Amino acid sequence: MHPAFSVIFLTTLIGAGQGLFLALFTGQLYASVQLIEPQGADFYTVGSVLSLALLIAGLGASFFHLGRPERAWRAASMWRTSWLSREVIVLPMMMGVVFFYGLFHYLGLTQPWFVAGDGALPIDATMVLGLLGVIVAFALFVCTGMIYASVKFLEEWHSPYTIGNFTFLGMASGFMLAAAYSAYLGNHLVGFYGTWAVIFTVLGLGTRIASLIRNATLKHKSTLQTAIGVRHRKIVQKSQGFTASSFNTREFFHHQSPDFLNLVRLVFLVMVFPVPLMLIGVSYVLESPTLPIAAFVIQYLGLVAERWYFFAEANHPQNLYYQSIA
Amino acid sequence: MTQLALVIDLNVCVGCHACVTSCKQWNTSGWAGPMVDENPYGADPTGTFFNRVQTFEVGSYPNTETVHFPKSCLHCEEPPCVPVCPTGASYKREDNGVVLVDYDKCIGCKYCSWACPYGVRELDEQQQVMKKCTLCIDRITDQSLPEKERQPACVLACPTNARLFGDVHDPDSEVSVAIRERGGYALMPEWGTKPANHYLPRQKTRMHISEDELQRADNPLSKEDITVYTGEETLDDVTW
Ligand code: SF4
Numbered sequence: 337m338h339p340a341f342s343v344i345f346l347t348t349l350i351g352a353g354q355g356l357f358l359a360l361f362t363g364q365l366y367a368s369v370q371l372i373e374p375q376g377a378d379f380y381t382v383g384s385v386l387s388l389a390l391l392i393a394g395l396g397a398s399f400f401h402l403g404r405p406e407r408a409w410r411a412a413s414m415w416r417t418s419w420l421s422r423e424v425i426v427l428p429m430m431m432g433v434v435f436f437y438g439l440f441h442y443l444g445l446t447q448p449w450f451v452a453g454d455g456a457l458p459i460d461a462t463m464v465l466g467l468l469g470v471i472v473a474f475a476l477f478v479c480t481g482m483i484y485a486s487v488k489f490l491e492e493w494h495s496p497y498t499i500g501n502f503t504f505l506g507m508a509s510g511f512m513l514a515a516a517y518s519a520y521l522g523n524h525l526v527g528f529y530g531t532w533a534v535i536f537t538v539l540g541l542g543t544r545i546a547s548l549i550r551n552a553t554l555k556h557k558s559t560l561q562t563a564i565g566v567r568h569r570k571i572v573q574k575s576q577g578f579t580a581s582s583f584n585t586r587e588f589f590h591h592q593s594p595d596f597l598n599l600v601r602l603v604f605l606v607m608v609f610p611v612p613l614m615l616i617g618v619s620y621v622l623e624s625p626t627l628p629i630a631a632f633v634i635q636y637l638g639l640v641a642e643r644w645y646f647f648a649e650a651n652h653p654q655n656l657y658y659q660s661i662a
Numbered sequence: 663m664t665q666l667a668l669v670i671d672l673n674v675c676v677g678c679h680a681c682v683t684s685c686k687q688w689n690t691s692g693w694a695g696p697m698v699d700e701n702p703y704g705a706d707p708t709g710t711f712f713n714r715v716q717t718f719e720v721g722s723y724p725n726t727e728t729v730h731f732p733k734s735c736l737h738c739e740e741p742p743c744v745p746v747c748p749t750g751a752s753y754k755r756e757d758n759g760v761v762l763v764d765y766d767k768c769i770g771c772k773y774c775s776w777a778c779p780y781g782v783r784e785l786d787e788q789q790q791v792m793k794k795c796t797l798c799i800d801r802i803t804d805q806s807l808p809e810k811e812r813q814p815a816c817v818l819a820c821p822t823n824a825r826l827f828g829d830v831h832d833p834d835s836e837v838s839v840a841i842r843e844r845g846g847y848a849l850m851p852e853w854g855t856k857p858a859n860h861y862l863p864r865q866k867t868r869m870h871i872s873e874d875e876l877q878r879a880d881n882p883l884s885k886e887d888i889t890v891y892t893g894e895e896t897l898d899d900v901t902w
Pocket residue numbers: 734735736737738741742743744761777778779780781782783794855
């Protein structure tokens with residue numbers, strides 16, 4: 337497939353936004369039961385603004401993918417059958433929850449309504465919003481992943497690993513950002529968020545490597561024989577019916593050499609996994625305020641390469657019909 | 663239920679592209695138009711087509727065979743392109759099974775083209791909406807046309823009659839009989855899309871003559887004698 341930067345930025349930016357929100361709420365949960373140092377309202381407010389900004393930037397990028405962006409609102413109508421439609425509904429829900437989560441913290445509406453579990457866990461409005469946000473964030477990861485995983489013709493994508501990758505890599509990048517944010521503020525949560533970021537990065541490494549191995553040995557169902565219905569071992573296309581390009585030759589091919597693909601794979605495998613892990617580890621020892629920021633930025637750029645490769649790697653059966661110009 | 667479809671006879675298609683041009687001519691000026699061409703006289707022309715004729719070579723020289731292969735939307739009975747559309751712009755007509763795109767609803771997200779294994783949907787460069795074969799829905803449903811002209815433009819244009827059009831759910835229609843009796847098959851059956859369009863395979867017309875048909879063992883002529891003349895007067899010598 338042709339890797340479109342609109343979709344690459346959409347999926348990486350909202351992944352980081354969702355992950356950051358999950359990180360903020362995880363921090364709030366831990367703090368409310370006194371496992372980590374509690375943070376002031378500002379920490380959550382600014383964090384929510386950051387998460388919301390990422391979600392909005394992702395949504396903005398997605399508009400560049402549409403031929404008719406002014407009609408985008410129509411995309412919410414077919415949620416019964418289309419995962420794309422579901423994503424279009426869940427993404428604004430995510431934004432709404434993050435917005436109100438930040439707003440309630442900003443307004444200080446955090447007086448507990450009641451205290452659950454033997455006086456251990458105070459429940460307030462932000463807690464309820466946070467729980468709702470967790471559900472919505474995971475629903476959004478599933479919707480985004482299923483857009484790709486549900487297309488059975490794209491066999492490289494048609495696997496649960498796709499959802500695993502979108503979820504774990506999004507969370508890794510969000511928690512990494514939370515660690516960078518904490519490092520920038522100079523609070524004591526760098527280690528906490530850093531540890532979670534490492535856990536999700538390692539989980540993401542697991543699903544990503546599994547999908548790379550699966551795709552390396554994938555045997556495609558369709559062949560030129562089934563495509564034109566002629567049973568012969570040797571069939572060559574002599575003409576695709578036109579001499580220049582068409583939508584079919586642009587949308588479904590990456591037009592890059594295999595060497596370039598291998599290079600991108602190497603780049604993302606290095607930038608998403610070992611480098612950020614190492615930087616987080618070192619920053620923990622050195623208590624550096626800048627290394628976690630570098631870790632987030634490098635991992636994010638790596639994820640852009642990862643997403644590029646994700647698209648380029650997928651081979652659509654329609655390509656069988658577009659092998660030779662004339 | 664009716665399911666309109668094309669049956670394409672690969673045995674007689676000569677790859678002349680008459681269906682391609684007549685399709686473009688009819689549809690660019692009709693309901694589904696325009697089908698925009700970008701840069702038509704430049705180095706890299708590109709444009710929207712509903713139908714393409716491709717050519718494949720089967721076998722190795724000298725035992726090769728050329729297959730001309732017209733390809734357009736197959737109007738699948740289980741169209742995977744329809745449920746993925748987030749706007750409902752892509753739909754399958756209940757009354758005749760034709761798969762269509764509502765150009766006023768389409769947002770040009772291209773998701774349907776990913777969900778079609780046959781590569782027959784093309785995004786129009788200028789209108790930025792998804793386009794594909796409509797089976798000339800504006801011709802075949804036009805009651806003001808004489809009955810025999812209510813056929814897709816490609817079918818009317820084909821000089822070798824390689825394109826048949828009709829209802830594949832009616833067992834007695836020309837297309838159903840052709841599929842049944844001439845080995846009609848569907849493309850990429852592995853995906854379960856149940857294409858309504860079918861293809862008729864190439865067939866070689868061969869005559870089988872066995873040895874005893876040339877040299878009949880019971881040939882009555884072989885029992886007859888040939889008269890041997892040894893100088894005597896024959897009828898040829900008689901002066902009339
Ligand atoms: S051929 Fe492609 S576009 Fe046409 S109905 Fe089938 S899946 Fe849809």
